[in-house]
Amino acid sequence: MRVEADYDVVVCGGGAAGIGAAIGAAKSGAKVCLVEKYGFLGGAATTSQVLAYCGLFQQGREPVRAVSGVGEDVIAEIRELGLDGGAFRSETTGNWIVLLDPEILKFALDNLVQRHRIDVKLHTRVAAVSRTGKRLEAATLAGMSGRRHVVAEAFVDASGDANLAMLAGLDYQIGNGEGRLQALTMPMRIGGIAPDLKIDRDALQSAIARYNETGRYPIQRTDGGIIIRLPLSSDMWWMTVDLDIADLESDSFTRAEMAGRAMAHDYLSMLRRAMPGFENAYLVATGPQVGIRETRHPVARYQLTKEDVISGRLREDGIARAAWPIELHGEAGKPVYTPIGGEGYFHVPYDAIRAKSLANLWYGGRVIGADPDAYGSIRVMGTAFATGEAAGVSAADYADRNHKTDCRSVQARLSAQGAMI
Ligand SMILES: Cc1cc2nc3c(=O)[nH]c(=O)nc-3n(C[C@H](O)[C@H](O)[C@H](O)COP(=O)(O)OP(=O)(O)OC[C@H]3O[C@@H](n4cnc5c(N)ncnc54)[C@H](O)[C@@H]3O)c2cc1C
Secondary structure (H helix, E strand, O other): OOEEEEEEEEEEOOOHHHHHHHHHHHHOOOOEEEEOOOOOOOOHHHHOOOOEEEOOEOOOOOOOEOOOHHHHHHHHHHHHOOOOOOOEEOOOOOOEEEEOOHHHHHHHHHHHHHHOOOEEEOOOEEEEEEEEOOEEEEEEEEEOOEEEEEEEEEEEEOOOOOHHHHHOOOOEEEOOOOOOOOOEEOOEEEEOOOOOOOOOHHHHHHHHHHHHHHOOOOOOOOOOOEEEEOOOOOOEEEEOOEEOOOOOOHHHHHHHHHHHHHHHHHHHHHHHHHOOOOOOOEEEEOOOOOEOOOOEEEOEOOOEOHHHHHOOOOOOOEEEEEOOOEEEOOOOOOOEEEOOOOOOOEEEEHHHHEEOOOOOEEEOHHHOOEOHHHHHHHOOHHHHHHHHHHHHHHHHHHHHOOOOOOHHHHHHHHHHOOOOO
16 A cells, blocks of 8 residues: 555544644654544544543642643633633532533644644544554554555554554453443433523432332432533533443444433433423433443553552652542442542553553553553543653654653653643
């Protein structure tokens, strides 16, 4: 196949990690190609209505920032476009988050990647890669006009699903290692309720209890689930549609998508019947796709452990801060939280973002090395910006240094571009 373009860094996936990686690499002077299979950037925030950035702040009475750099650039841009972008304390969990609007986020990310002159390929998948020995040489991109071959000095897998690592033939683990995957959730966005209506959680819990006696799809979040009124629209963002998934087969995802939509419509009918103020409520969106918490975990040179998280382990080779508590969804609808010890954050070490057996592949976001508990912390989007930025800067550094890796140089470059370590 003909080589159509030559880059320093190719990034697979345009979610929080891919944005962090592409902008981080571009700020380091690299020529960057960012490949995204959807027609917009944002990852789970825009594909699955995950409309809150977690992990930008530590837990506690006051919001203490844990991520800056590209994550902060994104917040500045959404503010420019009219979103508040400030730390918001979740009523359900007490954690600090930043609320999003998907249309503003899409546009903000378009502006940012264009400003950094990143060559963005939307509607395009990384469909194959070629390697020689311990290096990736090229990626085959499948888009509207067919397939094209691009070569690069270094690559970042920010696909969430480890698609690039899988295509490269690297080992990976599915779910917790015994094949068990965290539950899927289909966040619902509900309109048609008055902006000043205070959603009565006691009334909602009673409605759920009544529904669960005879309803078709018993609701596991009997506490009412996560409820947030979204900025601008005042729509209700509701997380109650939880689905177990047994494997990564297309048939299983098809069933989950259809079952999720059936549940969303049934739950909406329940709200309209049982909750005062919801008589005219309607479903604004369930998102282009169901929210997927975990799929494949490719093998990294270091795997973060539960102990690293709960002791708040800080290290010389840290390249990012992770500040979200361990949040596990082992049983659909019953999230369990474990706080971070020490200073309230732990370091992600350089080796957790490096592929084990390839010299020029880095990981960003939810594919970095982590055991099942640590994964419950590092997977959030605030942390994904930070690990993505570190991966992009590492890839650019490798290209600049004639294929040498140097953690100190990466740390210095990250600090110079405003990232917190
Ligand atoms: C229901 C649910 C609720 C959650 N709640 C929160 C929350 O409130 N706050 C929070 O911060 N996190 C939350 N999370 C976790 C968080 O959304 C993800 O872990 C996070 O999005 C990871 O970021 P990422 O960039 O690694 O991956 P993603 O956001 O998944 O982005 C990966 C991108 O890669 C693209 N891609 C994949 N394969 C290819 C390919 N071959 N070629 C091209 N593009 C490709 C995808 O289309 C996608 O855009 C939640 C997750 C779920 C499922």
